[in-house]
Amino acid sequence: MNRQIVAAALSVALLAGCARDRAYSPPTVPVSAAYRETPPGWRVAEPVNILDRGPWWQLFEDPLLDELERKVEVSNQSLAAAEAAYRSARALVREQRANLFPQITFGGSGTRSQSSAGSSGIRPDPQTSYRVDIGLTWEPDVWGRIRSTVTAAEATAQASAADLAAARLSAQGEVAINYLQIRSIDGSIALVIATVEAYQEALRITRNRYEAGIAPLSDVLQAETQLASAQADLEGLDRQRAQLEHAIAVLIGQSPGDFSVPVELQKEAVVPEVPPGLPSALLLRRPDIAATERRVASANASVGAAEAAFFPDFTMTGLTGFSGPEIGRLLSASQSLWSLGLAVAQTVFDGGAKAARSEQAQAEYDRAVANYRQTSLAAFRDVEDQLAAVRVLSRQHELRRQASIAADEAERLALNQYTAGRLGYADVIVAQVAAFNARRQLQQVIADRQTSAVALIQALGGGWTSSPK
Numbered sequence: 376m377n378r379q380i381v382a383a384a385l386s387v388a389l390l391a392g393c394a395r396d397r398a399y400s401p402p403t404v405p406v407s408a409a410y411r412e413t414p415p416g417w418r419v420a421e422p423v424n425i426l427d428r429g430p431w432w433q434l435f436e437d438p439l440l441d442e443l444e445r446k447v448e449v450s451n452q453s454l455a456a457a458e459a460a461y462r463s464a465r466a467l468v469r470e471q472r473a474n475l476f477p478q479i480t481f482g483g484s485g486t487r488s489q490s491s492a493g494s495s496g497i498r499p500d501p502q503t504s505y506r507v508d509i510g511l512t513w514e515p516d517v518w519g520r521i522r523s524t525v526t527a528a529e530a531t532a533q534a535s536a537a538d539l540a541a542a543r544l545s546a547q548g549e550v551a552i553n554y555l556q557i558r559s560i561d562g563s564i565a566l567v568i569a570t571v572e573a574y575q576e577a578l579r580i581t582r583n584r585y586e587a588g589i590a591p592l593s594d595v596l597q598a599e600t601q602l603a604s605a606q607a608d609l610e611g612l613d614r615q616r617a618q619l620e621h622a623i624a625v626l627i628g629q630s631p632g633d634f635s636v637p638v639e640l641q642k643e644a645v646v647p648e649v650p651p652g653l654p655s656a657l658l659l660r661r662p663d664i665a666a667t668e669r670r671v672a673s674a675n676a677s678v679g680a681a682e683a684a685f686f687p688d689f690t691m692t693g694l695t696g697f698s699g700p701e702i703g704r705l706l707s708a709s710q711s712l713w714s715l716g717l718a719v720a721q722t723v724f725d726g727g728a729k730a731a732r733s734e735q736a737q738a739e740y741d742r743a744v745a746n747y748r749q750t751s752l753a754a755f756r757d758v759e760d761q762l763a764a765v766r767v768l769s770r771q772h773e774l775r776r777q778a779s780i781a782a783d784e785a786e787r788l789a790l791n792q793y794t795a796g797r798l799g800y801a802d803v804i805v806a807q808v809a810a811f812n813a814r815r816q817l818q819q820v821i822a823d824r825q826t827s828a829v830a831l832i833q834a835l836g837g838g839w840t841s842s843p844k
Contacts, residue, residue: 397523397679401668402744404751407654412762414769431838432551434647435825439636440554443627447546450628457535457542464532471528474521477513477691508696515691520683527676534669540662544837550626551829553619554636559822560616561638566814567609574602577803580794594800601804605811646824649831651762654755660836661754667747674740681736684729687721754834761831768824775817782806782813 432444448454485505516522578598584590624634658664695713722729789806792798 397519397675397682399672399675402671402747404658404748406658407755410651410654410759410762412759412766413651414762414766431832432547434645434649434828434832435551435555436645437554437558439639440551443550443554443623444547446627446629447550448543451546451626452628454539454542454546457539461532461535461539464528464535468525468528468532471521471525474514475516475525477511480508480510480512482508482510504698506696506698508694511691511693513691515689517689518683518686520680523676523679523683527673527680530669530673530676534666534673537662537666537669541666544662544833546626547837548829548833550623552826553623553626555825555829556822557616557619557623557636558639558641558644559818559825560612560619561640562821563815563818564609564612564616564638565640566818567605567612570811570814571602571605571609574598574605574807577790577807578602580790581800589796590800597800597804601807644821644825646821647828649765649828649835651758651831651835654758657754657758657835658751662836664747664751664754667743667750671740671743671747674736674743678733678736678740681729681733684732687719690718690720692716692718757834758831761827761834764827765824765831768820768827771820772817772824775813775820779810779813779817782810786810 430441430444432440483506485503487501487503514521578595578601581590581594581598585592585595620634620636621631623636624631627634652660658668693713693715698712786803786806786809789798789803793800793803
């Protein structure tokens, strides 16, 4: 009989070794052959050369930006939370994998007892007994249910790793954009300060002409209005700069009260060219796409686990131990005991619970597939949007530069003609406003080109690439 149990146990173990995961392949996504909005003349990079895994922000050639970005990895609290979630997911994988192995327990006991006196009135001596047990319980994964659960946990952990990469890329991108906007504001502040000085000079000229009886009081009032408006713009820029500093402080894990970015004027704004590569490479480069694909794999494995639940469970148990009245003689062969068992359990009626769980797992898989496809399509849209922005802003930059040069010259001519008495001050104001707006728009389009470059890098997945599945 014992040989029959051992043979059955070996057969179950062999079946468990043959268990396989549910077949899986990533869902298909409609992919274009090339990006439609790629600017003319741009080269198409090889997938592995789109962006290096290193610090992509160094493309902007700013040492302070590089310093701030390196602090993100160390102190950003969103990254710390994502990293903790990843460690938790990895621990869950180890927990699920442990179910593949037998559980071994060890126990010991000692008792001392005495019976009451019998009819003879003689009370027997106390009895002492000791026992040591080593037990084994194992549920062979005959149908692959535990293996599927482990596979699901592993895919979830991989998705968590991709979530961490996405959180890192998001934080890095926010720091870069906020920093570049601060540098743009520094340029705008310098521009407004120069404009204020020009308006002060215009106000001085207007007052002199008014005091000489050449110009009316309205000219002085208009000049004062222009000056006050420009000074108010300066205060607004200071507020925006402070808010961006506060945002960067939070991103690098510092108190906003203890952080500031020194004022610095860029000699020439760096706008890197970011070759986009092929759309098919995006499916491997974007961490958010990788995360959703890994969740599809996890949901697929969960379907396999739900299907395996329809089959009977096998449980093997074993026990060996020693018992006796003396500790020193417990390990003698005459004191040994053992048992071996194999149990089979099959639920014959559960009111449709297993079928419902299987249907739920299939629905979760379908939802994960839809999320993966939607995330992929949205990623393609992000890249196309940023490529279009890069293409248009490049043309706008040249046009804004030409417009600013022309507006500056028109302002100079209008002020000279007003001083000579050939133009009214209203014409000067029109020229000044046009020149000021043209300068600000030129400054803004340069900033937009830089932030669009950052957004394109983010849309392409930054310096992250997924490892082979």
